[in-house]
Amino acid sequence: MNYKTKLKNIKAFIFDCDGVLTDGCVTLLPNGEQVRTMNTRDGYALQLAVKKGYVVAVISGGSSGAVKTRMTKLGVHDVYLGCSDKVVALKELMHIYSLKSEQILYMGDDLPDYEVMQEVGLPTCPNNAAQEIKNISDYISHKNGGEACVRDVIEQAMKVQGKWLVDKSITSA
Numbered sequence: 001m002n003y004k005t006k007l008k009n010i011k012a013f014i015f016d017c018d019g020v021l022t023d024g025c026v027t028l029l030p031n032g033e034q035v036r037t038m039n040t041r042d043g044y045a046l047q048l049a050v051k052k053g054y055v056v057a058v059i060s061g062g063s064s065g066a067v068k069t070r071m072t073k074l075g076v077h078d079v080y081l082g083c084s085d086k087v088v089a090l091k092e093l094m095h096i097y098s099l100k101s102e103q104i105l106y107m108g109d110d111l112p113d114y115e116v117m118q119e120v121g122l123p124t125c126p127n128n129a130a131q132e133i134k135n136i137s138d139y140i141s142h143k144n145g146g147e148a149c150v151r152d153v154i155e156q157a158m159k160v161q162g163k164w165l166v167d168k169s170i171t172s173a
Contacts, residue, residue: 003139006122007160011103012055013046014090015150018062019109020126023146036064042150043074049154050075052163055097059089061112086116107153108133109145124153 018024021042026034049056057078058071064081071079078096080089090106093099102121106113109129117123117136125137126145134140143149158164 003122003124004156004160006102006138007105007157009102010054010105010122010157010161012057012093012097012099012105013049013150013154013157014057014059014093014104014106014120016086016108016110016113017058017060017064017067019129019145020107021058021067021146021150023144024109034064036067037146038070039146039148039151041148043070045151045154046071046076047074049158052158055093055099057089057093059083059086059116061086086112087119090116090119105153105157107141107150125149 015021018036021038022036026036028034046056056076058067058076059080060067061083062081068079068081078093083089101119104120105122105124106117106120107124108117109126111130111132113133114136117133122139123137124139124141125133126141126143126149128144139153141149141152143152155164
């Protein structure tokens, strides 16, 4: 089954943070704080997916409070930070929302995402993901991490399901 067919079954979008929602780079401030940059197009798609009733979650090994704040402002409340075992977080989400693996799209970019990506129905990655992740992905976005790859997969799923551009009252993120 090709990825376009699998998009019809998607009810949940789960994303890694660094390298997917961001470009993977951090700016180090003199106090040691790490600053990340996120794409507003990804933000728009995330909040739209939430408003359309999809389960949207972030599972990250990082532990930035700013990431949690940004996701909360977009309506994403399932944010797992400092996660050393992403499969455990995935299983929890599946239980909470009664999800089957074929209903889940996961986007990761590097080796910490490898195991969790093998547990979902539609593993995806940004164009600049590690080769091992590309090898197990059903879809490789033409966009790099932090450059609207999240928007790419959400938009595709919503278009296939007839949920894109049907409500003009949705505001920007």
